[in-house]
Amino acid sequence: xxSRQEMTRETTxxxxxxxxxxxVGIRKVxxxxxxxxxxxxxxxxxxxxxxxxxxxxxxxxxxxxxxxLVGCLDTPSGxxxxxxxxxxxxxxxxxxxxxxxxxxxxxxxxxxLLPQISAFENVExxxxxxxxxxxxxxxxxxxxxxxxxxxxxxxxxxxELSGGQMQRVAIARALAMDPDIVLADExxxxxxxxxxxxxxxxxxxxxxxxxxxxxxxxxxxxARRASxxxxxxxxxxVSDRPAEQAx
Amino acid sequence: MLxxxxxxxxxxxxxxxxxxxxxxxxxxxxxxxxxxxLAFGAGLKKNLIKQTAxxxxxxxxxxxxxxxxxxxxxxxxxxxxxxxxxLETVRPRVDGLKRMSSxxxxxxxxxYNLKTYPVDVSGVSPEFAEMRNLIPVxxxxxxxxxxxxxQRRVVFLGNKVAExxxxxxxxxxGKTVLFNGSPFLVIGVLTAKQQDSSYNSRDSDLAWIPGTTxxxxxxxxxxxxxxxxxxxxxxxxxxxxxxxxxxxxxxxFDPADKEAFSVWDTTEQFQFFEVFMLAFSLFLGIVGSLxxxxxxxxxxxxxxxxxxxxxxxxxxxMALGAKSGAILRQFVVETMIVTAIxxxxxxxxxLGICAVFPSSLQEFVGKPEVSxxxxxxxxxxxxxxxxxxxxxxxxxxxxxxxxxxxxM
Ligand SMILES: Nc1ncnc2c1ncn2[C@@H]1O[C@H](COP(=O)(O)OP(=O)(O)O)[C@@H](O)[C@H]1O
Ligand SMILES: [Mg+2]
Numbered sequence: 001x002x003s004r005q006e007m008t009r010e011t012t013x014x015x016x017x018x019x020x021x022x023x024v025g026i027r028k029v030x031x032x033x034x035x036x037x038x039x040x041x042x043x044x045x046x047x048x049x050x051x052x053x054x055x056x057x058x059x060x061x062x063x064x065x066x067x068x069l070v071g072c073l074d075t076p077s078g079x080x081x082x083x084x085x086x087x088x089x090x091x092x093x094x095x096x097x098x099x100x101x102x103x104x105x106x107x108x109x110x111x112x113l114l115p116q117i118s119a120f121e122n123v124e125x126x127x128x129x130x131x132x133x134x135x136x137x138x139x140x141x142x143x144x145x146x147x148x149x150x151x152x153x154x155x156x157x158x159x160e161l162s163g164g165q166m167q168r169v170a171i172a173r174a175l176a177m178d179p180d181i182v183l184a185d186e187x188x189x190x191x192x193x194x195x196x197x198x199x200x201x202x203x204x205x206x207x208x209x210x211x212x213x214x215x216x217x218x219x220x221x222x223a224r225r226a227s228x229x230x231x232x233x234x235x236x237x238v239s240d241r242p243a244e245q246a247x
Numbered sequence: 248m249l250x251x252x253x254x255x256x257x258x259x260x261x262x263x264x265x266x267x268x269x270x271x272x273x274x275x276x277x278x279x280x281x282x283x284x285l286a287f288g289a290g291l292k293k294n295l296i297k298q299t300a301x302x303x304x305x306x307x308x309x310x311x312x313x314x315x316x317x318x319x320x321x322x323x324x325x326x327x328x329x330x331x332x333x334l335e336t337v338r339p340r341v342d343g344l345k346r347m348s349s350x351x352x353x354x355x356x357x358x359y360n361l362k363t364y365p366v367d368v369s370g371v372s373p374e375f376a377e378m379r380n381l382i383p384v385x386x387x388x389x390x391x392x393x394x395x396x397x398q399r400r401v402v403f404l405g406n407k408v409a410e411x412x413x414x415x416x417x418x419x420x421g422k423t424v425l426f427n428g429s430p431f432l433v434i435g436v437l438t439a440k441q442q443d444s445s446y447n448s449r450d451s452d453l454a455w456i457p458g459t460t461x462x463x464x465x466x467x468x469x470x471x472x473x474x475x476x477x478x479x480x481x482x483x484x485x486x487x488x489x490x491x492x493x494x495x496x497x498x499x500f501d502p503a504d505k506e507a508f509s510v511w512d513t514t515e516q517f518q519f520f521e522v523f524m525l526a527f528s529l530f531l532g533i534v535g536s537l538x539x540x541x542x543x544x545x546x547x548x549x550x551x552x553x554x555x556x557x558x559x560x561x562x563x564x565m566a567l568g569a570k571s572g573a574i575l576r577q578f579v580v581e582t583m584i585v586t587a588i589x590x591x592x593x594x595x596x597x598l599g600i601c602a603v604f605p606s607s608l609q610e611f612v613g614k615p616e617v618s619x620x621x622x623x624x625x626x627x628x629x630x631x632x633x634x635x636x637x638x639x640x641x642x643x644x645x646x647x648x649x650x651x652x653x654x655m
Contacts, residue, residue, distance in 0.1 A: 074648045093571060098568065100566060100567070102568070114560060114563065116264060117258050126568055128254070
């Protein structure tokens with residue numbers, strides 16, 4: 001871990017007692033010019049360290065919108081959002097970039113890897129942006145790729161990998177800066193069933209190893225293995241309960 | 248920090264191979280086109296000047312003749328005779344006269360090593376060299392004012408005369424030749440030049456001695472002809488008229504009498520030449536600018552085509568925690584390096600083309616001369632155009648929320 005990262009951690013500790021994610025009355029309105037779409041109509045959400053939250057709901061209900069707001073990839077239209085106790089609304093663009101870099105790891109449905117550079121270089125990117133020295137970086141990237149089972153594929157380009165392998169690279173990339181929370185938006189959406197199950201296994205392992213996870217999924221079998229299921233319909237949370245109680 | 252920047256740059260160039268290649272190609276193409284255009288233009292221009300200036304640099308040559316109009320009671324058919332003194336008297340009265348030299352000519356026998364050669368000899372003053380583009384081969388010199396004032400017996404030889412007498416291998420400077428029995432020291436040899444017109448013999452076949460020496464040896468009083476140079480080619484008419492007026496007053500002939508004093512104004516061809524060169528430069532400038540514009544459009548089009556791609560890439564990077572400053576800084580460095588490579592390659596190609604340009608063609612269109620400044624400026628302009636075309640979209644992208652940029 002870089003000294004700089006530790007410093008940041010010290011200045012903004014994930015205050016024990018406060019949740020990692022705390023959203024109050026979050027709204028999001030998409031203004032497409034002609035019509036205004038209210039994708040989130042007041043969402044309250046708290047996520048504590050060590051949780052594995054599955055977000056479910058029909059298509060178009062606002063799951064991705066919520067996830068993007070949690071990951072500070074987008075700005076809410078209303079409500080309050082604290083990440084690690086820090087009020088997001090007050091942050092500058094550069095501070096937001098730091099939050100994305102250090103606190104959040106994002107796994108996308110469409111992988112979003114840069115196609116022409118190697119798996120190693122893709123995973124290394126967040127570390128470069130985070131100012132981690134090269135030596136530390138190399139060791140960290142190698143360790144991560146080993147961890148997702150791609151130790152022998154480091155120099156392959158994304159196009160030379162299968163879908164499942166690409167998503168493993170993306171997961172390794174999400175873990176690069178040891179984020180407080182890993183967010184995944186339908187990480188198996190572009191995969192066949194076998195690779196999908198495989199990737200879900202990776203997430204379960206991560207959780208067992210102590211990561212805090214939020215995963216959007218249509219797979220109820222997986223959702224039931226999470227610690228908590230949040231169901232969204234039409235921009236509102238309609239149910240939020242421990243997974244054991246899910247129907 | 249720099250290491251990381253370079254690493255990141257390397258990755259970016261790799262991840263955008265096509266974009267990079269196309270941009271470099273656009274830069275190379277533009278640089279080569281403009282550089283070669285101006286290189287050939289410069290070569291052609293030089294060649295034209297060389298061919299035209301063989302006779303002299305914007306000069307007028309004048310011969311005294313016989314009067315053809317009665318004047319102040321004097322009949323026609325009278326010979327006009329001009330001396331050096333006449334020239335020196337009128338010289339300050341003529342505005343815009345830059346240089347002037349009398350010329351005394353005769354065919355002499357020259358002896359060297361017991362062999363005799365017939366040579367056309369010209370007695371002149373030092374200014375003659377500048378006017379007539381007589382450039383000495385290094386190691387020698389033309390006549391100087393002391394040669395004239397001391398009536399020195401020194402001679403400046405045409406290159407062909409020198410070769411005929413001394414052969415190819417020997418340097419004639421310092422050798423002594425005999426003119427009609429008088430020893431003359433060779434002080435210089437003419438650098439071979441292209442000469443398409445002349446009024447006496449070709450310069451290569453002539454020998455020049457001080458006018459004073461010529462007169463002392465021959466007892467001649469009146470010059471054969473004289474050469475003068477107006478300060479500007481465009482003033483030649485006015486200078487000629489004012490000189491004619493001054494001489495006609497002093498020597499008593501009708502100022503309108505063209506035969507009493509005839510003038511060959513070689514600046515006429517230069518006047519055309521100057522207009523032609525202006526038009527030619529203008530043409531080169533316009534074609535060059537158009538090429539630059541086309542190249543610039545090409546480069547910026549490439550930049551624009553890749554804006555969507557770049558926007559998505561910038562979105563992903565921002566999602567991973569890249570700051571917009573870092574993204575833009577990197578874009579600047581990337582553009583500079585791509586521009587430098589494009590410019591260097593373009594310059595090298597231009598040099599290569601000029602190097603292999605067949606010498607058989609050089610006689611007609613001259614030797615193309617690549618100007619590093621032109622290459623640098625062209626590349627610079629193209630680079631700036633490409634940079635601006637790419638920078639603003641990149642900046643807009645870096646100001647979007649990452650999720651918006653990624654969706655592009
Ligand atoms: N960029 C956008 N512009 C306009 N409307 C959007 C945009 N993104 C999402 N929406 C709308 O917001 C609603 C929620 O979308 P989303 O969060 O993607 O749903 P989910 O991920 O649950 O399928 C949908 O009605 C969708 O059409
Ligand atoms: Mg979605």
